[in-house]
Amino acid sequence: MATELSAAQLIEKHRPTLDRALEAIQTRAYWSPHPEHPKAYGGTDESGRGSLSAGEGQAAFDELRGTRFELSQPGTDDWVGDEVSPYGIELGVLYPHPDIDVLLPAMRAAMPAWREAGPETRALVCMEILARINARTHEFAHAVMHTSGQAFMMALQAGGPHAQDRGLEAVAYAYREQERVPGAASWSKPQGKRDPLHLNKEFTAVPRGIALVIGCNTFPTWNGYPGLFASLATGNPVLVKPHPRAVLPLALTVRVAREVLSEAGFDRNLVALAAERADEGLAKTLAVRPEIRLIDYTGSTAFGDWLEANARQALVFTEKAGVNSVVVDSTDDYKGMLSNLAFSLSLYSGQMCTTPQNILIPRDGIQTDAGPRSYDEVVSDLAGAVDGLLGDEARANALLGAIVNPQVKERVEAAASLGEVALASRAVTHPDFPGATVRTPTIVKADGARKVWENPEADAAYLSECFGPVSFAVAVDSTPEAIELLRHTIRQKGAMTVGAYTTSAEMERLAEEACLEECAQLSLNLTGGVYVNQTAAFSDFHGSGGNPAANAALCDGAFVANRFRTIEVRRQA
Template identity: 50%
Template sequence: MSELFERHRDLLGRAVQATQERTYWSAFSEVPSGKIYGERAKAEGASAFEARLGKPFNLANHPAEAPVGNEVSPYGRRLGITYPAASITTLINASQAASSVWAAAAPEGRVGVCLEALVRLNNLSFEIANAVMHTTGQAFAMAFQAGGPHAQERGLEAVAYAYSEMKKVPSTAVWSKPQGKGEPIVLEKKWRIVPKGVSVVVGCNTFPTWNSYPGLFASLACGNTVIVKPHPSAILPLAMTVDIIRQVLAEQGLPEDAILLAPDAAGSEITRDLLKHPAVAIIDYTGSTAFGEWVRNNAQADLYTEEAGINSIVMGSTDDFVGMCDNLAFSLSLYSGQMCTSPQNIFIPSSGIETNEGSKTFDELADGVAAAVDRLLADSVRAAGVCGAIANPATLDRVSNARKLGRLVRDSAVIEGQGDARTATPLIVAVETDACDTYGEERFGPISFVIPVDDVRDGINRAAALASKKGAITAALYSTDDDVMNFAADQFARAGVNLSVNLMGGIFVNQSAAFSDFHVTGANPAGNASLTDAAFVANRFRVAMWRKPFQEAAE
């Protein structure tokens, strides 16, 4: 049995239990506290990040033919880090050369490596937070949580599922078939896990670790070698991840090239050619629907995707008008709407709704949300901490264009005092019900539409239909009517969307908790896989058997 597996057996056991119970459990603290991570952890993480700037990133023994790297922080700094790049042929050959030894390792050995790597990554959470912050534009607190502990827990969740699925098949058994009066037929049967081959993980700009870790660790645990293809603007967090895993592999006498980094430069991307390579057996992709469509049409590998979605809010009634508006304001503002779970469309009955403050008209409800955003972001320091920075300059162009699409309810603005950072607060635009071309496509970033509907059920039907056609990851409803809640649950379930009802206070529709919430259902165009369920891991390996007549062992 693997020493690393034994070291982390309790952690794995608790993670497996959590996936079955789906109640609250956290393996790694999301609180960036010195009492948890060490009193000097924050300062040391910042110093370690600073020490990487302007230098080549050292990946020991990694294939290297030319350096690449041109990351610029959305906060205005040029990172100046270069990474070892190699041709697709070199990377594929190295990955395949490592595959036989990695595949031959026992599941416990591979799982042990994954668990040790996740624990080490957790210890580096402050440095990872700085790397995520300055490649994605997330504010530090969010970069710490989402880029560190939350991502690590999603990776752990995938390992737990992978281990559970692999262990459903025994390694050996004695098979005895009765033959009437004759002697039974007795065979000894042995089964082994056979991985699919080379796995490619395509990282995204906004959540490089959170979205990549499930596929990365699921493939590794199941015995596949992995090539990590980061977004050209967010290489550092995944380079650090690959480095840690390679260190653990080397210490265990296993081939470091079981995981490789495939960095490239904007304008000279290798993604298409890499994904089309016949040796690639598994692809994990997070990104736009446009490129996702290309992958579906051109790659022959098993594909796990998370793509664009149009997430909706439906207002029906509420017994806490201010609480509803405040909750929505935070959801619209968090990371400037650059989350796959951020709401875009707010469907409101044209005649208004009933609240604890009496009847509210459509305009009063729209203005109430806008006023709540203003309250939330009134202090520029707090605004920066909630909104962060804009990862891609093209998002600012979308905001500018969206201003022209309807009646301005709340204009977007820069956040004062942020120097060279790209910033934008939420834009809220009122449009007509029949403006489907406007609100019926994802407009990534801090852009939201308020849309009049006949009544709450009409809003639910429109939001669910849009999710079925264009995809959605989240939906939210505000209603005090149990029948309406049940109707919404049915409609959104049919559309393959996870629904939140009457969220108030410190829980938001944007959030997805590892070990409890299934992120994406795989049941609408927003993605064909779920993070994380058994289906996400079970097809990453096959089971092969050999058998022979059973012989009693000699005493």
């Protein structure tokens, strides 16, 4: 087949990067091929690859507004879309609505050639898709910003290079897993004095079927790319069903993927978009179709549980709600701890699945390098740190972003009723987007006594996920009691992250043991420029897959190993 993008070109362009990625997931040292500085984009790099500058990215985004987003998909029966940016502007983009009885068979028909291409070609095609997305990072930044409400810089970094990193990480894992079995083997079994038995064996990685990616509102690319690329790299067509409020970043992704697949000589229907009408519930319909054999989902626990219970024909990877805790026992850098925590609570208005919610503080206070601090002092010092961090309106807007949807706004407004407010949320005006809903975090005091959290009837507010800029300063009887509450919370509610601050080797050991036994990722004594709510691809695991917050981790062998099967054909030699 004549292709615009030959196998040789793909190998030359991407094989060295794939090898580097394979090394990175092995050493887990720092690595990324995707620059995170905005100025790294624009113009042409030394390899002759162009990328959009800041201005070009803005212009590309502006051109998309108020248009039909053409994808040339088979079985388009309507055009849908009503995205309104959390910054107040209407996107006005219309997307193809699928007739799934036409689209799914077309996607299935694309499978054999993609399977035959083999793991390396699939990985390299995925990498070309990611490279082209990377070149349009500035355009994606606006698309992510105006669907998730992330501030521009975060939308650029988390929605751009960091998401691309997670996609590439999944490609590397998928490639490595498929390559573990050789393509062929010669098998010769001795038979004593008789001739040995000989067989020739061929092994082929085969896909499971169509994969469904159900996108989320807050991190459409970052949470969408791992599943998308893991499934595609293992040979499965991927149908992307975005959150109706965050379609554009994934529609752009699908368009790039279809373009690259076609240029590389494959059927572009290996990747398709399934935009939905308001209140259509398309994910529910798709999830139980027999053609759908893999599902990646990020969102509410209720729908995640529904998927796990009902989409029985598919393997289901879910990231659901959780309650993240930070244990504050003691510190030798009180100021650093406060500013680190204040940043974690403020970033994207706490609308990250990794944001701490419960700060567990002994009611008798803690030891610090600045002397002992009572519970009340720690809470007010933390409130002060948040105030200080967000005192400047420009900085506040740059950190907070906008509230993603009305439910989060209602939740932060209702938080005052949950207990004594240690830090009130306030509205911030955005200079460029008067329609944006911007809120600073609130901190509510709570009682972490065992009799409260062990009593289901007490129904402690801090034991439910309160997604958004709401956290609880939970007074506990002691650090060991904090660890017990931590264990209880992880086991019952799940946690994507756990933080702890302590100068005591014994308390550190207790926190570690709790996280190893309850299966949660632990960050200890972060006081500098790394935050508990951030993970780096190729090095940090996102989630553990072992507590109720998520049944998978990004990214490990288990995330990819069952997305394909190995078929053996053996012949007498």
